[in-house]
Amino acid sequence: MDEELRSLTERLRQESRGSAAFDRLLATEDHDELAEVLTAPGQPLWARELAAFRLGLAGDRRAFESLVLLLNHRDPPRCASAAHALARLGDPRTARAAAALATNELRVAYALHPVRLLTDLRAPESVPALITTLERRLRPHDPHRRVALACVEGLGTLGDPRARRVLKEALAHPSLAEAAVRALARIPQQQDERKDERKDQQKEVT
Known part of the structure; x- marks a missing residue:
């Protein structure tokens, strides 16, 4: 069993109090039955989450809207499970949706998992x-350091030279400096930068 599915199963089993409906949704291989849970009125949140997660792992794009809503939920375990499923869904809309959530300042407290998902997707967005x-998290007294750290780590993983400037700015923030150093080390240097470094080294020698 997928490890994230195992974690989700244990969590939602408790939420459902081990109901027969939970066991049925966990066991069914009928994607139409799972998709119906996403649109039927009166369904509990645990049922919608389980159905969306299973459809996402199966690559059924009917789960997309539900998973995006869960990605921005106030409950971190739901966000983590949704990100895991979206990364495997293969829907071309996913990166655009994750980028919109990550950059929405009104929901920045819940941006951690959209940021991590964007790193996993390696999409143009x-x-x-x-x-x-x-950039927004580098403002004075910004409280969302976990989001900032995830951005630094993600930019290092992606290794795109466009991130060099903002990562250098992050060096001035003690809580981000160590991660920023590691991230910068993973970004390939451009030819002009290598020349500048050699010039600096020559000056030091002379």
């Missing part, structure tokens, strides 16, 4: 969204 989000 990933680097610009992470740069924008990190």
Whole structure:
């Protein structure tokens, strides 16, 4: 069993109090039955989450809207499970949705998992969204350090030279400096930068 599915199963089993409906949704291989849970009125949140997660892992794009809503939920375990499923869904809308959530200042407290998802996706939207989000987190007294750190780590993983400037700015922040050093080390140097470094080294020698 997928490890994230195992974690989700244990959590939602408790939420459902081990109901027969939970066991049925966990066991069914009928994607139409799972999709119906997403649109039927009166369904509990645990049922919608389980159905969306299973459809996401199966690559059924009917789960997309529900998973995006869960990605921005106030409950971190739901966000983590949704990000895991969205990364495997294969829907071309995913990166754009994650970028919109990551850069939404009204929901920045819940941006951690959208940021991590953008890193996993390695989509064209990933680097610009992470740069924008990190720039905003470098403001004085910003409380969202976990989001900022995820951006720094993500930009290092993606290794895009466009991130060099904002990562250098992050060096001035003690809580981000160590991660920023590691991230910068993972970004390939451009030819002009290598020349400048050699010039600096020659000056030091002379």
